[in-house]
Amino acid sequence: MLARVSRNVARRANVTRSLCGARRTFVQPSGADRASVVDVPSTYQEDNHFAPRPDMLGFKLEAPQRNGSTAEQVRPIYLDMQATTPVDPRVLDAMLPYLTDQYGNPHSRTHAYGWEAEKAVEDARKNVADIIGADSKDIVFTSGATETNNMAIKGVARFHKEKKKHIITTQTEHKCVLDSCRKLSEEGLDITYLPVQKNGIIDLAELEAAIRPDTSLISIMAVNNETGVIQPLKEIGAIARKHRGVYFHTDAAQAVGKIPLDVNEMNIDLMSISGHKLYGPKGIGAAYVRRRPRVRLEPILSGGGQERGLRSGTLATALVVGIGEASRIAKLEMARDHARVKDLSDRLISKINEQVEHVVRNGDLKGYPGCVNLSFAYVEGESLLMALKDIALSSGSACTSASLEPSYVLRALGAAEDMAHSSLRFGIGRFTTEAEIDFVVDKIVATVNRLREMSPLWEMVQEGIDLSTINWSQH
Amino acid sequence: MAPPPTSQAIKSLYHNMLRSSQSFSSYNFREYFIRRTKDSFREMQAESDPTRLSTLYAAAQRESGVIRRSAIVNQLYRGPKLAVELQDKEVEAREMEGHALETGLERGNN
Numbered sequence: 001m002l003a004r005v006s007r008n009v010a011r012r013a014n015v016t017r018s019l020c021g022a023r024r025t026f027v028q029p030s031g032a033d034r035a036s037v038v039d040v041p042s043t044y045q046e047d048n049h050f051a052p053r054p055d056m057l058g059f060k061l062e063a064p065q066r067n068g069s070t071a072e073q074v075r076p077i078y079l080d081m082q083a084t085t086p087v088d089p090r091v092l093d094a095m096l097p098y099l100t101d102q103y104g105n106p107h108s109r110t111h112a113y114g115w116e117a118e119k120a121v122e123d124a125r126k127n128v129a130d131i132i133g134a135d136s137k138d139i140v141f142t143s144g145a146t147e148t149n150n151m152a153i154k155g156v157a158r159f160h161k162e163k164k165k166h167i168i169t170t171q172t173e174h175k176c177v178l179d180s181c182r183k184l185s186e187e188g189l190d191i192t193y194l195p196v197q198k199n200g201i202i203d204l205a206e207l208e209a210a211i212r213p214d215t216s217l218i219s220i221m222a223v224n225n226e227t228g229v230i231q232p233l234k235e236i237g238a239i240a241r242k243h244r245g246v247y248f249h250t251d252a253a254q255a256v257g258k259i260p261l262d263v264n265e266m267n268i269d270l271m272s273i274s275g276h277k278l279y280g281p282k283g284i285g286a287a288y289v290r291r292r293p294r295v296r297l298e299p300i301l302s303g304g305g306q307e308r309g310l311r312s313g314t315l316a317t318a319l320v321v322g323i324g325e326a327s328r329i330a331k332l333e334m335a336r337d338h339a340r341v342k343d344l345s346d347r348l349i350s351k352i353n354e355q356v357e358h359v360v361r362n363g364d365l366k367g368y369p370g371c372v373n374l375s376f377a378y379v380e381g382e383s384l385l386m387a388l389k390d391i392a393l394s395s396g397s398a399c400t401s402a403s404l405e406p407s408y409v410l411r412a413l414g415a416a417e418d419m420a421h422s423s424l425r426f427g428i429g430r431f432t433t434e435a436e437i438d439f440v441v442d443k444i445v446a447t448v449n450r451l452r453e454m455s456p457l458w459e460m461v462q463e464g465i466d467l468s469t470i471n472w473s474q475h
Numbered sequence: 476m477a478p479p480p481t482s483q484a485i486k487s488l489y490h491n492m493l494r495s496s497q498s499f500s501s502y503n504f505r506e507y508f509i510r511r512t513k514d515s516f517r518e519m520q521a522e523s524d525p526t527r528l529s530t531l532y533a534a535a536q537r538e539s540g541v542i543r544r545s546a547i548v549n550q551l552y553r554g555p556k557l558a559v560e561l562q563d564k565e566v567e568a569r570e571m572e573g574h575a576l577e578t579g580l581e582r583g584n585n
Contacts, residue, residue: 073555078503089504089545090538096548336514390558431503439559 076392077436081427082225082254082371083398087322088279088430094325095281098318106315107306117317124324128286131327132252132271133262137291140307141320144285145253145274146176147300149219151287151311152249152270153180155297156217157189164216164245170194170202171412172229173221174251175397181219194220199364200229200413208239217247222255226396226409226425227363228371230259237267247295253277253285257330258338258368263288269295275319279430280326284319287311337430338369344428344437345369351441356448358461362410362423372426373410375419378458379451384424387447391440394425479525480532488535489516495543500553502560508542 078086098120106121108114122136129136142148157167169181171193181191192210194202202220211218218240223230233250240248249270255261257278263271271288275281289295289310303312330337349372352359358377376384381395382404396407406420415423426440452458457467480488489512496508515535522528 074558074561075555077558086503089499089508089549090541092548093541093545431507433503433506433559435563436503436557436559439562 074390076390077440078392079426079428079432079436079440080392080394080398081429081432082277082425083394083427084276084282085279085429086431087276087281088326088329090329091280091322091325095318095322098321102317104317106317106320107304120317120324121315121320124320124327127324127328127331128273129288131256131261131331132273132288133264134288135291138263138288140287140289140310141315141323142285142287142311143283145174145251145272145277146285147311148272148274148285148287149174149176149249149251150180151300152272152289152297153177153217153219154184155299155310156247156249156270156295157184158187159296159298160216160245161187161189164214166190166192166212166215167217167219168192168194168207168210168215169219170196170221172196172200172224172227172409173219174225174253177219177221177251196229196412198414200224200227200362200367200409201231201364202236204232204235204239207236211239211243211246215243215246217249219249219251221251221253222261223252223259223368223371224363224409225254225371226407227373227413228254228367228369229363230255230367233261233266233268240269241267254368254371257327257334258341258370260334263290270297273323275323275326278323278326278330281319281322284316284323286323333430340430341370341428341432344432344434345372345426347434348372348426348428348437348441349374351438352444355441355445360419362413362415362419370428372428373423374426375410375415375423376448377419377422378455378461379422379448381422381424384422384444384447384451387451388443391443394427395423396425479528485516485519485532488532488539492516492535492539492542495539495546498546498550500550502557504545504549512542 098117102113102116102120104111104113104115104117106114106117108117121141125139125141126136129139142151153167165188167181167184167189169177169191178193181193185191194206194210196202207218218236220231220233220236222233231250236250237248240246247269248267249272250266250268251272252261253272253274254277256273261268261271268288269290273286273288275284275286287310289297289308297310299310299312301312304314306312306315346369349361352374356376360375360377362373362375375381385393385395396409406417407423410420410423411417424444428437460467460470492512493509496512497505499505499508515531519528519531519535522531
């Protein structure tokens, strides 16, 4: 009985095999005369090995991922809070009613659906205003900090471009600020890109010297996204206020909800806020546009005149509620979060410094503790990242993480090319735990040591050769 | 003004909130809410002013509902475990094994 079954199986297998052979395939199998037995290469890895079969017709077929098979999958530890933060469950809970039952258009004035949505939007506006000490009428909701930065910089510059043709910004700004400025310089405006000192902070005297009679805008970010450096906003605001007609814009996407901000105390005229950097949803941001004294700017979008005519288009109620709730929570928890992030960051830095030498911290030491930028000398940052498969980290800003260029922010700080290449950014946030930090330190230390052992440069350093004295071009 | 909550009411709310916090399936949220619940109730315990205690209690009551619902949503869309959780489990398993070995040895000696 058993024998017959197995014979049947064998015969059936034979039939299918011969059928396969008869079918025309894109990949023609080589004949037996050309076959030879070769040793498996040393880099052979069981998991990634892929052997094409004739029934694939030369196409690589991906096995579909099933949701049920989560047991054997492992998710890496998330330490990239500057790229984005997880949505706080409490924020999601506040948003859900507006994604399900309360779907009204907040601009509908004729029925209850509209009224309840409008009420929710105005409550959120109040919460966002409270966290930066503003009036709720000053807040304009946008799609994110990039849109707000574009709106503020291009808006102010274009509104005043008949008389004022000069803008001041810094070299370490976010890409969207620099690119908006580049666009404006193509339109004929003058842009001054202020250099920063070695610790990443601008020189106030230099800023004051750069102001011209035709300067319309100073745009300087609050907290740097790559190094965590905090700029002296209050002093910059005071300088801007001294010169009539110079507006002060700050990109506070990384600062809101993490460090205390007050637009009146700091004399800020325009501010960019992002939802997904303060545990809110992506796709929502806010602009603070001062009304007294009034900041006039040309809107980018024309339309129904929502949001004081500065940003037309129907508001996404659920997202607005999300950023509002996220701001409310951030204001309540700011002290507690900050203390905790500081503890974790100190733990990370001291543990790494204990076990690895030649580690340099980039940026001001008094910067935001949740953003720790470390350079591991003689190790390439990208290869370190690739070796750390259980940790989600970045070597710099998410926008430029696809390119292998060294970070322009670190270059502006005066870091040497090799140190800029070997940097890693650790983003610590509200939900990071001690166990995660310890896990990450262990992995980093092991990987850095392993990579350094492979490195000829490290060997030379150990032998006491000063690398900067070597003439590399000699072959 | 509502009367200040009894210590029994506070205790029962604490247990409810702690249970909801423990039911998050995401490691980071679970750890955070457990820590936060403990923190905020410790603060409540130390509070002697009855009016302030009432406001704290009311806030905690509101939050209890939020955490319970959030935990349910979080469980519905659960993902794979984090690397650090699996590592913890491995360590635990090793310790358990070591423990079993030790007890076995003791028994052998006897």
